[in-house]
Amino acid sequence: MELSIVVPVYNSSSILSELCSQLVDALSDIDIEIILVDDGSQDSSWRVIKQLAEQIESVQGFRLTRNFGQDNAIMAGLNHSSGFMWLLWTMIYNIRLMIFWHFLIM
Secondary structure, eight states: OOEEEEEEESSOHHHHHHHHHHHHHHTTTSOEEEEEEEOSOSSSHHHHHHHHHHHOTTEEEEEOSSOOOHHHHHHHHHHTOOOSEEEEEEOSTTSOSOOEEEEEEO
């Protein structure tokens, strides 16, 4: 695995499909895994994550038992990652797809 993309998810069901689609398309030349971590969402985010994991081979989903906060959701995703490089993707207030990202090289 070349790249693990960790996405903490909180009440973001409406944009998850588009996010995954854009990531898969943009990074089609790279061996990736997309790790979606539901951080206690109150909407249908977990249902959407499960559907995406079934439809897209590179998507994995994890669900925290309650809202532990963005940092803990990121750490949970990193603990399940297998990529040589990490891309951390955060969504602010679940209304924009790509707000802010950090690229970390191990």
